[in-house]
Amino acid sequence: MPEEVFKFMTEILKMLKESYKSDAIPEVQYDVGSRKHLMLNKRYIFQYQSKHINEYSINAILRFLLHGIVIQSAEGCPRPYFV
Incomplete structure (x- = not known):
């Protein structure tokens, strides 16, 4: 995982912990019906x-x-992203 992505994920975890006022984020139910x-x-x-x-x-x-x-x-060719 690129270092920048790791930093963003760490920040998200920190914000979630702060919002839940907990040292860990809660376990939640997976929400994709299939x-x-x-x-x-x-x-x-x-x-x-x-x-x-x-x-x-x-x-x-x-x-x-x-x-x-x-x-x-990096060569300047456009790249499609997600569907």
């Missing part, structure tokens, strides 16, 4: 108000954050 029966409650980084954030919400959040951003390779 796989819900396969997944145990876990400490997901992508959670809000003690609920797992499903793939549709994550996709919408990423689209909002990346709106207007051009993603390209």
